[in-house]
Amino acid sequence: xxxxxxxxxxxxxxxxxxxxxxxxxxxxxxxxxxxxxxxxxxxxxxxxxxxxxxxxxxxxxxxxxxxxxxxxxxxxxxxxxxxxxxxxxxxxxxxxxxxxxxxxxxxxxxxxxxxxxxxxxxxxxxxxxxxxxxxxxxxxxxxxxxxxxxxxxxxxxxxxxxxxxxxxxxxxxxxxxxxxxxxxxxxxxxxxxxxxxxxxxxxxxxxxxxxxxxxxxxxxxxxxxxxxxxxxxxxxxxxxxxxxxxxxxxxxxxxxxxxxxxxxxxxxxxxxxxxxxxxxxxxxxxxxxxxxxxxxxxxxxx
Amino acid sequence: xxxxxxxxxxxxxxxxxxxxxxxxxxxxxxxxxxxxxxxxxxxxxxxxxxxxxxxxxxxxxxxxxxxxxxxxxxxxxxxxxxxxxxxxxxxxxxxxxxxxxxxxxxxxxxxxxxxxxxxxxxxxxxxxxxxxxxxxxxxxxxxxxxxxxxxxxxxxxxxxxxxxxxxxxxxxxxxxxxxxxxxxxxxxxxxxxxxxxxxxxxxxxxxxxxxxxxxxxxxxxxxxxxxxxxxxxxxxxxxxxxxxxxxxxxxxxxxxxx
Ligand SMILES: Cc1cc2nc3c(=O)[nH]c(=O)nc-3n(C[C@H](O)[C@H](O)[C@H](O)COP(=O)(O)OP(=O)(O)OC[C@H]3O[C@@H](n4cnc5c(N)ncnc54)[C@H](O)[C@@H]3O)c2cc1C
Ligand SMILES: Nc1ncnc2c1ncn2[C@@H]1O[C@H](COP(=O)(O)O)[C@@H](O)[C@H]1O
Numbered sequence: 001x002x003x004x005x006x007x008x009x010x011x012x013x014x015x016x017x018x019x020x021x022x023x024x025x026x027x028x029x030x031x032x033x034x035x036x037x038x039x040x041x042x043x044x045x046x047x048x049x050x051x052x053x054x055x056x057x058x059x060x061x062x063x064x065x066x067x068x069x070x071x072x073x074x075x076x077x078x079x080x081x082x083x084x085x086x087x088x089x090x091x092x093x094x095x096x097x098x099x100x101x102x103x104x105x106x107x108x109x110x111x112x113x114x115x116x117x118x119x120x121x122x123x124x125x126x127x128x129x130x131x132x133x134x135x136x137x138x139x140x141x142x143x144x145x146x147x148x149x150x151x152x153x154x155x156x157x158x159x160x161x162x163x164x165x166x167x168x169x170x171x172x173x174x175x176x177x178x179x180x181x182x183x184x185x186x187x188x189x190x191x192x193x194x195x196x197x198x199x200x201x202x203x204x205x206x207x208x209x210x211x212x213x214x215x216x217x218x219x220x221x222x223x224x225x226x227x228x229x230x231x232x233x234x235x236x237x238x239x240x241x242x243x244x245x246x247x248x249x250x251x252x253x254x255x256x257x258x259x260x261x262x263x264x265x266x267x268x269x270x271x272x273x274x275x276x277x278x279x280x281x282x283x284x285x286x287x288x289x290x291x292x293x294x295x296x297x298x299x300x301x302x
Numbered sequence: 303x304x305x306x307x308x309x310x311x312x313x314x315x316x317x318x319x320x321x322x323x324x325x326x327x328x329x330x331x332x333x334x335x336x337x338x339x340x341x342x343x344x345x346x347x348x349x350x351x352x353x354x355x356x357x358x359x360x361x362x363x364x365x366x367x368x369x370x371x372x373x374x375x376x377x378x379x380x381x382x383x384x385x386x387x388x389x390x391x392x393x394x395x396x397x398x399x400x401x402x403x404x405x406x407x408x409x410x411x412x413x414x415x416x417x418x419x420x421x422x423x424x425x426x427x428x429x430x431x432x433x434x435x436x437x438x439x440x441x442x443x444x445x446x447x448x449x450x451x452x453x454x455x456x457x458x459x460x461x462x463x464x465x466x467x468x469x470x471x472x473x474x475x476x477x478x479x480x481x482x483x484x485x486x487x488x489x490x491x492x493x494x495x496x497x498x499x500x501x502x503x504x505x506x507x508x509x510x511x512x513x514x515x516x517x518x519x520x521x522x523x524x525x526x527x528x529x530x531x532x533x534x535x536x537x538x539x540x541x542x543x544x545x546x547x548x549x550x551x552x553x554x555x556x557x558x559x560x
Contacts, residue, residue, distance in 0.1 A: 088465060099435050103519060126525060126527055128522050129524045133521055168473070172470075173464075174468065212558060212559075223485070237463060244558055265556070273316055279534060281534075283535070292541050296545045
């Protein structure tokens with residue numbers, strides 16, 4: 001079985017997520033080649049074939065050209081699987097490659113199971129086993145679901161180039177907003193999710209954070225609705241934290257939130273839904289209305 | 303200028319999901335339905351553009367599914383879409399993303415939309431495939447996961463959201479398709495007068511069979527809850543006693559309560 005792995009490179013750097021592709025390929029038992037639109041000065045330690053295109057020429061985000069490059073490597077390798085990370089790069093490019101090949105795509109794989117691949121669904125509350133109907137498949141793997149693996153060795157380089165008209169113009173990167181709180185240093189974080197109901201309830205969550213000597217965190221919808229500023233957001237598009245205690249108030253536990261807090265030493269979740277996926281990482285899940293429980297807890301601790 | 307926005311109706315994610323008789327998707331009994339959250343941002347952006355363009359612009363909302371999806375379509379009309387297309391498909395849940403995209407593309411093919419909006423992903427299936435696949439099938443310029451959108455005379459400037467809060471600024475020209483991410487805007491609540499006005503707007507029904515040409519490329523073999531990863535304690539009961547239990551646990555297991 002052969003796999004073509006599509007590495008990631010951004011702002012002049014090879015991304016570590018590339019190593020998760022090796023970890024996944026190892027579980028799959030596939031012989032791998034890697035395609036990277038990157039830079040020769042930054043190659044992963046990997047002893048197989050590496051199709052390399054120059055990001056200075058092909059761009060870091062240029063799906064038209066990157067699609068051409070992947071299709072060229074697919075022709076040379078004839079892989080059974082073409083594998084991306086389910087990231088802003090992967091979910092953008094993978095369907096373009098699948099459509100060009102008119103082949104199956106299975107998105108955000110979390111496990112290899114008998115009869116296919118397991119993927120999350122219904123906001124991570126449930127799982128599906130999905131299989132491809134043809135002999136080639138494009139897969140995207142969930143970020144963090146497979147252990148990173150450094151295969152070691154020196155790659156055999158095969159250079160690729162692509163040119164031609166493109167439909168998009170990449171103007172540049174905009175850095176993340178400046179943070180007015182550094183959650184990374186907090187020993188305790190109490191985070192508010194959509195389950196707190198409304199902006200007026202945020203002070204109640206903040207009061208518990210203060211009583212515990214910690215900081216206020218938040219899930220994304222709370223930030224998007226402007227109940228708190230973005231610097232409080234925990235998750236893939238916010239901050240990654242690992243405090244001694246993380247208290248999730250009215251947070252369902254979507255993968256993008258878990259990615260930012262699951263390494264916390266001790267996790268308490270307060271949720272009225274016993275099946276909320278936050279239960280998968282919580283040391284203690286309190287099944288209760290957050291607006292009844294939190295003020296009672298704060299009062300008892302004060 | 304002709305605009306299209308594609309929306310999916312999904313269950314409320316706080317619902318309890320049970321497998322259906324075939325064990326390959328959720329049972330539809332006892333579910334409350336709503337518009338896919340990502341698609342609310344898509345509708346809002348499309349409506350804002352439609353308002354800015356004024357006379358001569360036309361915004362169509364499209365949804366594929368059984369009759370219940372008309373509820374979500376009505377909400378989009380009340381938010382400001384001009385007219386609607388319901389692609390009637392009682393078996394939409396059994397179609398794979400390739401087929402759903404093919405039906406949308408078959409509908410859009412000869413209708414010369416300048417700009418198509420979709421959500422970045424659906425909350426129930428979450429494949430994040432349908433939008434990009436529609437663009438590929440129609441040969442449209444496409445970018446994904448946008449949290450910023452500006453339109454000026456045929457040129458769209460978007461901000462794509464990348465990991466860690468970084469954004470990528472991308473320009474594209476119409477005809478194009480964009481997939482919308484949470485936080486792109488603040489979706490409006492339909493007002494009562496607009497709900498009344500929407501009742502007069504046209505909803506064209508098209509049978510799925512008229513648009514479906516493609517076989518599925520994937521099959522769902524099973525739908526099931528995640529394997530329980532033990533370890534965690536679940537506490538239920540009266541609030542006062544829950545508070546005492548939690549304080550006891552925190553004293554024993556963490557160093558944060560002295
Ligand atoms: C590319 C991408 C990046 C993302 N990045 C992030 C990120 O960085 N951070 C992030 O958080 N999200 C992120 N998200 C969004 C993520 O997928 C979820 O939508 C989000 O985390 C959900 O937030 P929530 O849990 O607060 O809301 P919901 O999912 O709506 O959950 C609310 C929860 O509150 C519970 N609840 C409701 N009422 C009560 C009550 N009275 N008492 C107790 N419990 C109650 C409900 O049972 C439910 O579990 C991202 C999504 C995408 C696609
Ligand atoms: N049944 C449907 N009807 C209309 N649009 C849909 C349908 N399913 C998916 N879409 C659109 O495609 C996007 C991505 O869906 P998915 O590929 O299922 O994650 C959604 O946000 C919708 O905009």
